[in-house]
Amino acid sequence: MTEIVVIARLVPDLVEELEIATSGTALDLAWLRLIINEFDNHAIEQAIILKERSGATVTIISPEAEGVEDMLFTTAAKGADKLIKLTGVGEEKPTNLSMAQTLAEIIKEINPDLVLTGVQAHDDFTGDLAPQLADLLDMPYVGYISGISLGDGKATAYKEYPGGILAEMEIALPAVLGIQSSEEPPRYVAISKVRQMMNTASIEDRDAGVLETDSGVVIDRMYLPEVADRAEMLEGDEEEVASKLIAILQDLGLL
Amino acid sequence: MTQDIFLLIEHIQGQVSDISYIMAAAARELAQNEGDSVIGILFGSGAEGLKDSLAVDKVIYCDHPTLSEFTSDAYKRTLISLLEDYSPRAILFGNTTLGADVSSSLAAHLKFPIINSCLKISDSGGIISQICGGKIMVDSQLADKTTLITVNPGGYKPEEGQSSSSPETITFSPPDLENLKVQLTQYIEPEAGDVDISQEKILIAIGRGIQTEDNIELADELAELLGGAVCASRPVIDQGWLSTSRLVGRSGKKVKPDLYLCLGISGATEHIEAITDSKTIIAVNSDPDAPIFDIAQYGIEVDLFDFIDPLLEQIENAKND
Amino acid sequence: MAVNGIQQSLPFTAQFKESLLKIPEGENIQACLQCACCSGVCPFGFAMDFPPGRMIAWMRAGILDEMLKSDSVWMCVSCYACTEVCPKDIPITLALMTRAKEEALLAGNVPAELQSALEFSQQYGNPLGESSRKRAAWSEELDFEIPIIRKAKRPVDILWFVGDYASYHPRSKNVTIAFATLLNKLGIDFGILGPDEFSDGDSQRLAGERGLFEMLAEKNAKVISRCEFTEIITTDPHAYNAFKNEYPQLGFDFPVRHYTEFLVEHLDEITPLFKENGKAKVAYHDPCYLGRVNKIYDAPRQLIEAIPGLELIEMAHNKSTSLCCGGGGGGMWLDGFRWEKSESRLSEWRVKEAVAVNADILAVACPYEPPRFEDAAKAITGAEKLQVKDVVELIVDAIGN
Numbered sequence: 001m002t003e004i005v006v007i008a009r010l011v012p013d014l015v016e017e018l019e020i021a022t023s024g025t026a027l028d029l030a031w032l033r034l035i036i037n038e039f040d041n042h043a044i045e046q047a048i049i050l051k052e053r054s055g056a057t058v059t060i061i062s063p064e065a066e067g068v069e070d071m072l073f074t075t076a077a078k079g080a081d082k083l084i085k086l087t088g089v090g091e092e093k094p095t096n097l098s099m100a101q102t103l104a105e106i107i108k109e110i111n112p113d114l115v116l117t118g119v120q121a122h123d124d125f126t127g128d129l130a131p132q133l134a135d136l137l138d139m140p141y142v143g144y145i146s147g148i149s150l151g152d153g154k155a156t157a158y159k160e161y162p163g164g165i166l167a168e169m170e171i172a173l174p175a176v177l178g179i180q181s182s183e184e185p186p187r188y189v190a191i192s193k194v195r196q197m198m199n200t201a202s203i204e205d206r207d208a209g210v211l212e213t214d215s216g217v218v219i220d221r222m223y224l225p226e227v228a229d230r231a232e233m234l235e236g237d238e239e240e241v242a243s244k245l246i247a248i249l250q251d252l253g254l255l
Numbered sequence: 256m257t258q259d260i261f262l263l264i265e266h267i268q269g270q271v272s273d274i275s276y277i278m279a280a281a282a283r284e285l286a287q288n289e290g291d292s293v294i295g296i297l298f299g300s301g302a303e304g305l306k307d308s309l310a311v312d313k314v315i316y317c318d319h320p321t322l323s324e325f326t327s328d329a330y331k332r333t334l335i336s337l338l339e340d341y342s343p344r345a346i347l348f349g350n351t352t353l354g355a356d357v358s359s360s361l362a363a364h365l366k367f368p369i370i371n372s373c374l375k376i377s378d379s380g381g382i383i384s385q386i387c388g389g390k391i392m393v394d395s396q397l398a399d400k401t402t403l404i405t406v407n408p409g410g411y412k413p414e415e416g417q418s419s420s421s422p423e424t425i426t427f428s429p430p431d432l433e434n435l436k437v438q439l440t441q442y443i444e445p446e447a448g449d450v451d452i453s454q455e456k457i458l459i460a461i462g463r464g465i466q467t468e469d470n471i472e473l474a475d476e477l478a479e480l481l482g483g484a485v486c487a488s489r490p491v492i493d494q495g496w497l498s499t500s501r502l503v504g505r506s507g508k509k510v511k512p513d514l515y516l517c518l519g520i521s522g523a524t525e526h527i528e529a530i531t532d533s534k535t536i537i538a539v540n541s542d543p544d545a546p547i548f549d550i551a552q553y554g555i556e557v558d559l560f561d562f563i564d565p566l567l568e569q570i571e572n573a574k575n576d
Numbered sequence: 577m578a579v580n581g582i583q584q585s586l587p588f589t590a591q592f593k594e595s596l597l598k599i600p601e602g603e604n605i606q607a608c609l610q611c612a613c614c615s616g617v618c619p620f621g622f623a624m625d626f627p628p629g630r631m632i633a634w635m636r637a638g639i640l641d642e643m644l645k646s647d648s649v650w651m652c653v654s655c656y657a658c659t660e661v662c663p664k665d666i667p668i669t670l671a672l673m674t675r676a677k678e679e680a681l682l683a684g685n686v687p688a689e690l691q692s693a694l695e696f697s698q699q700y701g702n703p704l705g706e707s708s709r710k711r712a713a714w715s716e717e718l719d720f721e722i723p724i725i726r727k728a729k730r731p732v733d734i735l736w737f738v739g740d741y742a743s744y745h746p747r748s749k750n751v752t753i754a755f756a757t758l759l760n761k762l763g764i765d766f767g768i769l770g771p772d773e774f775s776d777g778d779s780q781r782l783a784g785e786r787g788l789f790e791m792l793a794e795k796n797a798k799v800i801s802r803c804e805f806t807e808i809i810t811t812d813p814h815a816y817n818a819f820k821n822e823y824p825q826l827g828f829d830f831p832v833r834h835y836t837e838f839l840v841e842h843l844d845e846i847t848p849l850f851k852e853n854g855k856a857k858v859a860y861h862d863p864c865y866l867g868r869v870n871k872i873y874d875a876p877r878q879l880i881e882a883i884p885g886l887e888l889i890e891m892a893h894n895k896s897t898s899l900c901c902g903g904g905g906g907g908m909w910l911d912g913f914r915w916e917k918s919e920s921r922l923s924e925w926r927v928k929e930a931v932a933v934n935a936d937i938l939a940v941a942c943p944y945e946p947p948r949f950e951d952a953a954k955a956i957t958g959a960e961k962l963q964v965k966d967v968v969e970l971i972v973d974a975i976g977n
Contacts, residue, residue, distance in 0.1 A: 014388050015700065016707050025390070097363055105663060120355070121482065122388050125395075127369040127403075131327075131360035140328050140436035140563065141360050144352040146509060158443070161267060163350055166443040169326070172436040179355075188684050188691040191787030214396035216368035221391050222379065229552030241555050242566040246573050248553060252535055252862065253408035254457060254481065255516050255573060303947045493955050499915065507912055524746045 002056035002150060004047045005107050007117035007129065008075065010034035010065040010149070013083060014036035014147045018224070027123075029091055036071050039118025045182035046148060047116050047224045048079045054150060059110055060095040061206075063089045069203060070194070075192040083203045096124060099134040102208050107137060112174060114155065119143040119178035126215040134176035142169050143178030256401060258291040262347040263334075264298075264309065265354060267325065268442065271305050274349035278406050279310045279416030282347055284376035294343070295422065298322040298333055303424060309420035310502045315341075319429040327356040328437040334361055336430035338401075350405035358405050368398040374410040383410075410428075414576075416523055449500050450484040457483025458512045458533075460503060462526075463490040464519015464559055465542065470494055471502070473563050474518060480570045486510065504529050519559050522547030582701035587672050589640040591678060599671040607664045608632045614668055619900055619925070620651040623918035628658050628668045631676065643893025644683050649676045650690070651917060654905025655867040660896055669782075671852035673905075677784030680832045694785050697792065701774040702740045703909060711738070712770035714749045720760055724770035730901035731804035734759070734766035737819070737832075738814030740775050741908070741943040747950065748943035751966040755835060760971055762845055766809075772799045776815035778822060778865075786828055790826060793818070797828035801896040808832040811968065820870065827930075834866055836875040836967060838942055843882055846971065853885040853974040859935035860888060860967075861926060861949075862898035863942035876941045883974045886937075891929040899926050903944035923952035931958040938964045 009063030012018060012027060013035040019028035047058045059082040060075045062068050086102065099189040107115060115137070117130045146159040146166070150173075159167040160180055171177070234244045249255040259283040265272040275295075282293040297303070297309040300323035306314040315337065321329050334357065348354035350372055360368040375383040377394065384393040385407060452458060459478040465471060465487075474485045485501065492502045503510050505525045511532035518527060518539050527550055530536065538551035541558050548554040555562070586594070596602045615627035626634070626648035634640045643649070658668040666672070680686070686694075696705035715722045725732060736759070741748045759766050765937045777792035800808075808830050811815050819832035839846065858880050866872045881890045893899045900907075902922035908915070915921065921973075927949055930938040938949055946964050953959040967972070 002402070007283060013699075014390055015705060016709065018387060018390050019389075027387075096359070097366075100363065114338065123386055123391075124370065125371050125384065125386055125393060127359035127371060128355060129359075131358070132363035133355065135360045135363035141356065142327055142437055143356050157442070159352065162272075165267070165445065167324075168440045168443060170377070170438045170440050175436070184359070185688060185691075187684055188312075188680075188681070188686045188694060190785060191791055193682070193787075195787060195791075203327050217370050217402065218396045218398070220394040220396065223394075225392050231536075231551040232550040233548075233554045233556060235568050238557055238562045241557060243554070243568045245555065245566065246569050248537070250410070250412050250512070250571075250573070252514065253277070255413070255570065460624075489951070489954065502912075523951065523954070524947055529748075 001109060002050070002054065002114070003112040004050060004058045004061050005105060005110055005112040005115045006040070006043050006047045006058065006080075007133070008040040008044055008060050008062045008071065009118070009121055009129075010062070010068055010071065011037045011121050011123050020222050022155065025222050026092070027222070034065050034067055036063060037121045039120060039179055039198050041186045042182040043116040043118050044075050044078065044080070045180040045184065045186040046179050048187075049183055050150060051079060058061045060114070061086065061106060061248060063099065063208065065089070066089045072203055073190060073197040073201060074194050076197040077189040080113065083201060085203050085205050086208045087205045088208045090210065092213045094122070094213050095126045095215040096129045097127065097215070098212035100129055100136050100247070101212065103133060104136040106206055107133070113172065114150070115176040116179055117176075119121070119145070119180050128178070130176055130178040137174070139174050139176050140171050141176045141178065142171055144180045145177045146181045148177065148184045158221065185200045190225065256290060256342045258286070258379045259294055259343045260286045260291065260345050260347065261296055261312070261341070261343040262296045262348070263354060263357070264305065264314070264350060265349050266299065266302065266305055267353070269302075271308065272349065272351070272353070273413040274351050274354070274406065274408055276413035276416030277308060277408055278347045280411035281373065281376055281406055283310065283416070285380060287344060287380050288438060291308070291344070296334070296337065296434065298330060306424065306480070307421045308417050308419075309422065310416045311422050313425055315421045315425045315427050316434050317427040317429050321435065322429065323441050325353050326437045326439050328433065328435045329432050329458055330357050331361055331364070332432065334432055335364060336429055338365060338545045340427075343401060345402045345404055348403065348405050354405060358403050362403045366377070367401050367403050369405070371404040371405050372396055373404045373406045373569045398412045420499070449498070452484055452486045452501060452503065453510050455510070456512050457472050457481050458484050458510060458516070459483055460487060460515060460517040460520055461491055462488040462517065462520030465491060468494065468496045468561045470560075476567055477570075480567065480574065481514075483512070483514070486528075488520050488523070505572060516549075517547060518563070520547055521545045522550065583664055584646060587638075587641070589635055589646065591639050592640060592675065593635055594857060595662070596671050596675055597955070599667060599675070601665060601667050602671045604664050604725065605632060605672065608666060611663060613661045613663065617657045617658065619653065619922050620914070620918060624648040624651050628672055631672060643676065644680055644685060646815075646916060649673065649680050649784075650742045650910055650913060652677070652685055652905050653900045653902055653922065654931070655864040655900035656902070657732070660868050664928060668893055674782055674784065677782070677787055681784040685891050686742040687910055688911055690783060690909045693782070693790050693906070694780060694788060696774050696857070697780055698789055699778070701792070701795070702744060703780070704740060706744045706841045711743050711773055712768060714752055715756065715768075716744060717753055718756055722756060723767040723802045724772075725767040725805070726799070727770055729819050732765050732767040733806045734764055735800065735803055735808045736766050736768050737776070737808050737810040737812070737815050739810060739815045739943060742811055743773075743832070745943065745947060747947040750944065751811060751943060751969055754969045754972040757967060758975070761849065762842055767805070769803075769879055770797055776812070776818040777909065778814040778818035779904065779906055781822065782904065789792055789822070793823055793826050793828060797823065797826070800830060806831070808848065809835050809838050811835045811943060811966070813863045813870070817865045817869055823884045834867035834872060834875070834941070836866070836879060838880050839871060839968070841873045841972070843878070848883060850884050851974065851976045855885045856887070856936040857889050858886045858933060858937045858939050858970070859891045859930045859933055860894075860939045861891070861901070861945065862895055863940065863945065864904050866899050866941055867898050874971045879967050879971060883970055886973065889933050891926075891935075891937060895930060899929065899943075901945050901948045905950055908944055917974055920947060921952060923948040924956055927945065927952040927956045927959050927962065930962055931956060935962065937970070938962055939967055939970060940964065942969050
């Protein structure tokens, strides 16, 4: 049976306004509300799609955070087989390399054919988790994937490039793939099914061990960008305004 | 460790990507002292000529048939081999579908620190990053050893990293590239057909202010020049001038482009609801009180039809420069 | 699916039928005459593969499984028009259609727009995906402060349950501000739950997400049970319906009234405040969950008639035959889907009716409606000058500053 591991992380919800901690170098945790990393949600869906297509055991591993149990039970309601919560993670965000080292040890025990996770998480500052994990597991990595089919000892995956071009990649298994989007949008599960899982499914706790929070990069300051309340009006005659608009498009890298 | 700044040149199907020029511009800012070089890393097969337009001091070029197009495994192996010979201050990668496939994995392999999502280099040589979907800025410093940096577009213009003088080439012999675990089998071009406006990066949105069906051509022309698609608010769709698949609003699609350029859209709530995830909204309207100006980042109060011709002309000029 | 010889459970159609019979008056379904009044009166019946009458026929034939694969149930706006006309008193909306939506949802057949509204309701406690911390942000526009009951730590007369659209929607918010202004002017002792308020969940329930409805109801009940107050007032007929008819079934019993009932009681205090107000013809639209479902037809009309200069007129469909605005039963979150299926908008039908009776103002009493009808008016010839106003906006306009 194909073994698939999915790493699912909670990240700060950008619907809420973010605040900076008094230290000035981190997010204020008191104000954070967490939500599943959108790309990880797609990774979960892709794993369930592969399971439904050709059979697989799907294990979800998540670092602990407020709301992580509900998130894990939701994945079980969608069809995940095994739920693991990484405990002892602490409040300060560990480096991704350190998180990857801890995850790699657990993943090695499972000995999966495929490890899926979101291609990025918006709050990552110290590298991306998926490629780091791949290196530590000595597995190949391809990211920005939007479709996977599994064959004998290999996966065929579709990698997205700008302009809508897809690259078809053949990847030897076991492998780590960074998911951009699942083949179908993440499904909805009725709350009643999730509640049922809360009573029947179980979450295995695993101790994260010692996690490093210092990546060697010194953060001087974290801050909110300045935002204007109302549109900045471009003044001048038509020709002048047009050239100002073009300068803005160029600044945005759109021209 | 030298004080040289390296950058991985990205190219797809024989075209150098804009991010490569943007990185060259950022690297120039980072190489602060006289004598520190900006060095491009170029992998390819018969692709040495791709270095020519880049504003870098030197290019380390590695030629191998397997390196003709990007694959993560071959690039990573070649980079590991290359970094046995070189010890730069920093290496820049695009925070792109290409660069992000190797940067973090290389960092983990060599135990090099890595900084994500650099937008600009500060005057003092610090790294200014943008995380959390642009809602948080981070100022940081290079670590005390070779530091990898992923670079976002937007901080520099590609022209700032272009040059007409061809950089000197240092050739590098490829490592063993047998038994690779990742192979590119083919590129698949997007199918023709109606565009999905919810996936477009650039949208030209038209509203009641476009006035007649004939004027839609102007929006089409603008979209073509900018590489985007045309969408519309309700009045235009109700006239039957565009198909329902192009409707943005409560009864149409929700969109999240990098640029939402609206022409003659006043900004009714049912329209605004569906565009709030856009990265940049630029509004053109003759009514200074149009509510669209409350949510747009940039506003232009002009008569649309006096404005669009000079705009089209200037964009064409800008593209030809 | 039969696994290892284990007897498979009842087929879907039989299970579904059994579940209907357990609902109060559900057994009336057995008495269906197949008169097809329900399918005929249904505003979207023409766009359904399985309008209610056919659903019952196929269920009787034991072959309703097909319905799960069709989109029919997502055309239902839960407007109770079918229930209203049924000669056999079959609870078509409450039992048949809502249960059918629940089954479609469990089978994973959920339109994408609806899915995100349901996910937002889970994550943020409102279907709009807005920050729950900003639920009372609308009140910052007022020149007086509204107590948030948990913070004020004192009893209030009126617990105003504001609701989702009334809290967040840029158009509906104006109605909310008008009601706050009026309560303040009348010297009413009132408070709100602010960030502690969750969606009432009624429209999610009618869209087939019963579990989500129960979760939201539990959260609201927990917060409200800690407050001291005399009664709940709301401007939202969907919230009103939830508190009046649905929460009690979960054991959460709170006295509730719609604001129109409450204001009628205060007309003596309001009337002296009215100023000269010009003249206008006002057509009143009965919201489904105020009118047909809860039989409140007179209170809003009494309020309109009390306002100087306003002449109340009736549209072709009124009171128990009122036409749905299209927002009910999850309709607020299915506009794109329904337009694709039917190429028609119920809100536009209604606006045409207002134009046909030469109304100057289309008056409403539900936060779903002002944005929907204003949007529709833009597309209808002759509706260029039609104003859409909530009844409380008419009152506040007539009082002036």
